[in-house]
Amino acid sequence: MTKVLISDALGEDAVRILKARDIDVHFDPALGKDDAALREALKDAEGIAIRSATKMTAEMIAAAPKLKVIGRAGIGVDNIDIEAATAAGIAVMNTPFGNAVTTAEHTIAMMFSLARRIPQADASTRQSKWEKSKFMGRELFGKTLGLIGAGNIGSIVASRAQGLKMKVIAFDPFLTEEKAQEMGVELVSLNKLLTRADFISLHTPLNDKTRGILGREAFEVIRPGAFVINCARGGLIDEDALAEALDDGRVAGAALDVYETEPAKDHKLFSYENVVVTPHLGASTQEAQENVAVQIAEQIADYLLTGAVQNALNMPSVTAEEAPQLRPFINLGEKLGSLTGQLADGAVKGITVRFAGQVAKLKSAPIVSAVVSSVLKPQLATVNAVNALTLAKDRGVKITEEKTETSPNFGSTLSVRVETASGTLSVTGALFGGEPRIVRIDDVRLEASLSGCMLYLVNEDKPGFIAALGETLREADLNVATFNLGRRAEGGEALALIALDCPDGTPPLDAIRALPQVRQAAVLRF
Structure with missing residues (x-):
């Protein structure tokens, strides 16, 4: 029989679904915390269903010669070495939409908590203080909610907020004007969102473009008295900059479910009376946990028994012949x-x-x-x-x-x-x-491989530019691996793709953009 491990607490529904498909299920919620036991159990497993406790490292993957699929009940796959799994021919699946409603509802709950100061009033009342006048709140009716990111979760938040008669505006580089109109959302620039929104909620992944998207520059232009909510990813907010904005009153309050470092303990923002904090509860409802457990069990069974692929992170839908x-x-x-x-x-x-x-x-x-x-x-x-x-x-x-x-x-x-x-x-x-x-x-001919860390440049084709660029990279202690050039016409606009040895650093874009011939500069990673 096909054997599947469940090494985290997924619930009986996941076990039932797999057994109903004649799959041999080894269910041990403590297995993910015992590396030696997990390594032994993986020797004859063809599939494994996990949450966040189990760490599928390259070492664990190497210990699983029969493993065909890793299923993550949830969205995040930081605990899976996807590169090692891909190299070993193992499909990695997750359940990206199972937590959407739950996370959106938590966002709305956090917004209510901020507006009506519910956690603070609860704590005060339990101490028999009855400080009614101290906890004057705000209505959500008629207020403007600014969404940074309007994808799956953000769109649900927008719908719920519209039901509360809020006006919703959004900044999302991947949302078209037509789709925004269909959602009833006004698409705006990030700067306009910051200056107009009464409540700002983040719903975007964490990557090089979004890290610190709410930083000092953003807080300098934010509408005075705005509230900030983050139930998406820690790192989207510069927490030091948020503390400064709270100190000087530019931000009236914040609600945080995620943090730059987790678990967050003795956090500097925990002492602020106008900050509501929860321990990454966005996906923590009974329904969401059951949904993702059922979904991943079905996906694993379908893949192992029929070859069907759903929500795979590292493989396209391709037959063995193709x-x-x-x-x-x-x-x-x-x-x-x-x-x-x-x-x-x-x-x-x-x-x-x-x-x-x-x-x-x-x-x-x-x-x-x-x-x-x-x-x-x-x-x-x-x-x-x-x-x-x-x-x-x-x-x-x-x-x-x-x-x-x-x-x-x-x-x-x-x-x-x-x-x-x-x-x-x-x-x-x-x-x-x-x-x-x-x-x-x-229209520029240019031949280059695309790999690792690369610098993309658009510049004026003038003498001395390459020397100036080389000196800038030398000062940053960055070695050039390959240098590929093309141009539209002599003395006109030129393009360059430059592979650099920068595994732990980032090329000095500010210094490169300051070169007089540079029109565009960007760091690419492949």
């Missing part, structure tokens, strides 16, 4: 999508994938899914090749395929064109010995 031909082009599509996604400025309105040459004869869906997933990845942590098209549709992003069986310079080329509110960006790639290379950005 894989050898498709894999190189899927890899190329992921690289091109990642490049355009990291450079995209503003809401993505459309993504066009063009197949030219022999690749036009292959199954296109897995390649398109890989491209769309990579374009959206910088802003949508839960996106993958399985759910990318659905998430794009939900945001009103138009996906277009174009095919031609002729490719003048290569046997096959793949092109990705991304349309945003700010314009379009087009990139073309090909396979060199089976390895992905970029061969064109817009």
Whole structure:
């Protein structure tokens, strides 16, 4: 029989579902906390269902020669080494939508707690103080709620807030104007949101673009007396800057469910009377826990018994027969999508994938899914090749395929064109010995591999620029691995893709942008 481990507390429903599919279930909620016992149990397991306690490290994965699937009951997969799992041919699945309603409701509860000072009034009343006048509150009716991120959870919060007769505005680079209108939400810039919102709630993944999105600069322009709520990810708010804003009264109060470092103990913000804190309870309801447990059990059973894939984080939907031909082009599509996604400025309105040459004869869906997933990845942590098209549709992003069986310079080329509110960006790639290379950005020919840490530059093609750039990188102690150049015309605009040895650091963008010839500079990671 197929054997599946459940090494965290998932509940009896998950066990029942797996057993009903004739799967041998080894259920031990304490197993995830005992590395030696877990390693032994993994020797003959084909699947494992976990929460956050079990750590599926590279070492654990190496100890599981029969493992085919790791299922995470919940969204976060920080406790899974996805790279090691992918290398071992193990599918990694999660349940990205099982906690959405619960987290949205917690956000609304935190907003009520801030507006009516419920936790403070409760504590005071329990001490027999009866300080009625001290806890004067605010109505939510007619107030403006600003959402930073209007994806799955953010859209639910918007709907609930609209039911309270609040006005909802949103900043979301991946939300189109058409989708915002459908939601009844006004799409605004981050600066306008900060200056207009009475309540600001964060609903975005944590990445290089969103880390510290509410920092000192944001708090300097925030509407005086605004309230801040974070039930998304710790690190989205600069906690030192928030403390300063609370001290000088720019922020009237904050409600935090997540923190830069967890578990959060003896936190500096815990002493503020106008701060409501909870210990990462966003997904902690009986219904949500049951939902994700049932979902992951069904996904694991379907994958092991029928090969069906749902919410996989590291694999497209590809049959064993198609894989050898498709894999190189899927890899190329992921690289091109990642490049355009990291450079995209503003809401993505459309993504066009063009197949030219022999690749036009292959199954296109897995390649398109890989491209769309990579374009959206910088802003949508839960996106993958399985759910990318659905998430794009939900945001009103138009996906277009174009095919031609002729490719003048290569046997096959793949092109990705991304349309945003700010314009379009087009990139073309090909396979060199089976390895992905970029061969064109817009109308500029440029050949380069896409890997590791790279610096993307648009600059004036003038003498002395490369020397000045090299000196800037030298001062930052950054070594150049490869240097790839292209230009539109002599003395005109030039492009560069520079691979750097910077595993632990970030190139000095401020210093690079200060060079007189630089028009655009960005750090890319592949």
